[in-house]
Amino acid sequence: MAKGYEANKQHLAEIQRLGKELGRRAHFSCEWCGAKEGLAPVDTQPALEPEVENLVLLCHGCRALYDGGDADPNRLRHLEGALWSGAPVVARTAAALLRRLGADWAEEVIEQVGIDL
Numbered sequence: 001m002a003k004g005y006e007a008n009k010q011h012l013a014e015i016q017r018l019g020k021e022l023g024r025r026a027h028f029s030c031e032w033c034g035a036k037e038g039l040a041p042v043d044t045q046p047a048l049e050p051e052v053e054n055l056v057l058l059c060h061g062c063r064a065l066y067d068g069g070d071a072d073p074n075r076l077r078h079l080e081g082a083l084w085s086g087a088p089v090v091a092r093t094a095a096a097l098l099r100r101l102g103a104d105w106a107e108e109v110i111e112q113v114g115i116d117l
Ligand SMILES: [Zn+2]
Pocket: 030, 031, 032, 033, 034, 035, 058, 059, 060, 061, 062, 063
């Protein structure tokens, strides 16, 4: 148990260490919606060694959505930009969210961009 705690602590420290690089990629704003406040990295592959390629910098509201929160998909059209992100993890996570919420408008973009889900 103590070992798991230590490993988790190390995992978080590792993510912290990658924060600067992630911030630069994200231009210090939420990679889904562009918000500048309440940003924190989300590790999309918590079972693996942390890598910037698996991290997304999200604001508080977007983290709530990532964690399973509900929203009207028609009010999430501002997330379309994320689908076009040059960072595959950003596009993939945004696409997964919009698909989960049944955003019909996003399907066309997902296909157009060629996001593998
Ligand atoms: Zn956001």
